[in-house]
Amino acid sequence: MPTCQNCGNEWSWKQTIKTLFKLKCPHCGEKQYESASSRRWGGMFVLIPLLLIMPVNIWLEMPIVVAILLVIIFLLIMFSTYPFILKLSNEEEPYW
Numbered sequence: 001m002p003t004c005q006n007c008g009n010e011w012s013w014k015q016t017i018k019t020l021f022k023l024k025c026p027h028c029g030e031k032q033y034e035s036a037s038s039r040r041w042g043g044m045f046v047l048i049p050l051l052l053i054m055p056v057n058i059w060l061e062m063p064i065v066v067a068i069l070l071v072i073i074f075l076l077i078m079f080s081t082y083p084f085i086l087k088l089s090n091e092e093e094p095y096w
């Protein structure tokens with residue numbers, strides 16, 4: 001779970017989901033940023049399912065509806081596991 005770099009309090013899963021797009025600490029109200037290493041992980045999280053789905057989709061000649069459904073399921077899984085990989089930073093870090 002992410003820990004606020006300002007007040008040191010850990011965010012719960014629910015608190016993280018709630019503030020996922022703002023990343024504002026529920027304890028001290030300070031704005032937090034996603035750390036560079038965490039963002040790299042986040043990018044892989046998006047890429048891996050897509051890279052997996054594309055060839056399987058072509059190979060099995062899966063109907064587009066099933067493929068879209070799979071992507072939605074992957075996105076939901078990603079979304080719910082995101083608080084576990086999210087790491088916070090006080091300042092916006094450069095990507096690399």
Ligand SMILES: [Zn+2]
Pocket residue numbers: 004005006007008009025026027028029030
């Ligand atoms: Zn805080």
